[in-house]
Amino acid sequence: MTASRKTPGTSPTQHPDASASAARPRRPGPPALPFIGHAWPLMRSPLRFVSALASYGDVVPVRLGPLPVQAVTHPDLVHQVLVTQARHFVRGRLFEKAGQIGGEQGLVVTSGTTHLEDRRALQPHFRREHITGFAEGIRQATEEVTAHWKPGQTVHVDRTATEIALSSLVRSLLGDRPSKELAGVFHQHLPTLSQGLMTRAVLPEWCARLPLPANRTFQRAIGTTRAAVEDAITACRRPGTDETGLLGMLTAQRDDNGRPWTDTKIRDHVLHLALAGVETTGATLAWTFHELGRNPDIADRLRDEVDHTLDGAPATPENITALPYTGRVITETLRRYAMWLAMRRTTVPVTLGEHALPAGTEVVYSAYALHHDPRWFPHPYRFDPDRWLPETARALPKGAYIPFGSGVHKCIGDSLALMEITIALATVCRHWHLTPLPGRPVREVARADVHPDHLPMTATPRRPRRKEEP
């Protein structure tokens, strides 16, 4: 199945440029302004800013407002931060901000023993044998969201994709009792929370305290979203309620003394899953439709594969295992539109290559920048699923392709996300052609993930071909 396929391109063969600090001239970091540091270019064109940092060296000093951070740009060193030296790092400022939104006990903010224990408790519920139970809900969510499309209609694929991701997550959380209220609250407020999170990480602390409408909207969004999740927990704890969803699993969880997890802890975990899992999956799905729309040859190959393999049947966890080309399209989308900023902080003095970082140093890495480094990905802005063919994929250094991160904090929802995207994609492609609207260029916007600023496309119905048809 696509969901469980091995990350391609990470063969152990050493890439010629793979060792960090390989005789490249080091330049001073990019020029910073007083007080706000690099906040201005980071707010104006963040993707260009982070992608340019590798030209200054493997570890580059940057200032997020008043906060000095070290940007790690070489895959080898990123791998050290995330995997081999991970025990010397905790979450950094960005993730602490996530704590202000989703609470302090969710996986996205915790580190060390607390993180490890909770991760061990949650991990089994994200394994293949468990998540396949969510597949039918994902397919239904996709059918429902696209059911009202009319031939020739302009559909806003960015919103549709987020709705599919949202509705799928709510179904996975609540099992057979999907709640329209919770979905509605997530739908209304998650984009505000996600955008606010990045703004708060980049701007000085005092900006968040100004009595501005944006700050008030943000605070309201936190309050309403927390209350909606608390209501869902109360409903789930009622005797006789179905416990097939992730929320049922969380309410059944016990600590070492046999006591049930508190409502606050469960609420934090749910909010963190929603914050980490909806916009990311929605954006990846939207970008996939965008790339298929502007690459008709790739779209034809993908549709042929889906038609031939599914042969008129709906997408299931079993039949999507035989969609290798679709898998490569998704792998390439995840490369092209990866998360643009993540953080860590050193807890002890750490040496990265030839750089000595004292304890307490904030460190950032950008999967987006790594995935657009031409040393590892020639013509990085070209969308080319065949770069992932086993015979053409170049040997990549560890840490060069990390759409889901790596190490102890690697995305817990990676398999779920891949299954979800594959099922949603196959379900839509069976019945619809989506073509871009001429003269409406689509821009990449850096929120917590990289989103299309808008994605209007024309929906034209199609009939899936069966195997026996020519």
Ligand code: HEM
């Ligand atoms: C295409 C979709 C997704 C992408 C690209 C993505 C990406 C990532 C990345 C890069 C990280 C690690 C960040 C770091 O280094 O600190 C991460 C962590 C995480 N993701 Fe995802 N994610 C996706 C979908 C999901 C889904 C569907 C869920 C859950 C329903 C989820 C839940 C989480 C959680 C809880 C963490 C924190 C894990 C930990 O620290 O133990 N993600 N994700």
